[in-house]
Amino acid sequence: KAGVTQTPRYLIKTRGQQVTLSCSPISGHRSVSWYQQTPGQGLQFLFEYFSETQRNKGNFPGRFSGRQFSNSRSEMNVSTLELGDSALYLCASSLGGGAAGNEKLFFGSGTQLSVL
């Protein structure tokens, strides 16, 4: 079974631009979560989508948004990029039927975003 696929692997953008990241979950998984990883803050939860609906949201500004399609694929968008948005963005999928702690998350390799 194919794992979680994230594209692109690397991105370089400049301040003020916007960016869209893509995530394809494991087949059969209906939940997709997004995390931001930075050296100083570890893994910070952005949001979770389940059956095309945002089910949970972290404490990030509205510049960070996402969506999920009917095939469970998900995209994350960051508008008006800031230098501080430089980070590794990780997507994780799970079956999605139960409580977060009860379900194993399967992570992709991430998209490394650099904002110049």
Place this chain on the structure above:
Amino acid sequence: DQQVKQNSPSLSVQEGRISILNCDYTNSMFDYFLWYKKYPAEGPTFLISISSIKDKNEDGRFTVFLNKSAKHLSLHIVPSQPGDSAVYFCAAASYTGANSKLTFGKGITLSVRP
């Protein structure tokens, strides 16, 4: 507000010895705890978990201990191997149904010296 704390950013251990990675939490509603391991250029992978009804869970060389009264958990790796060198994230969640989410710590970088 860091609800899951991994206060030691790094740990270096000799091969064959025990590695002990610590994690503290502040939210008493957490009742399920997990450890994830992350190698460079890869996403985190699930390692081991424990629910609050237990105080120990073992899987091969990996054992997680939970002390609910102290809001503390630890991951023991015995014996440590060079391939265990990675970043280890502690995570916690509460059983509040499908709307719960995992809260991660900042991670500990483990280096196992040959």
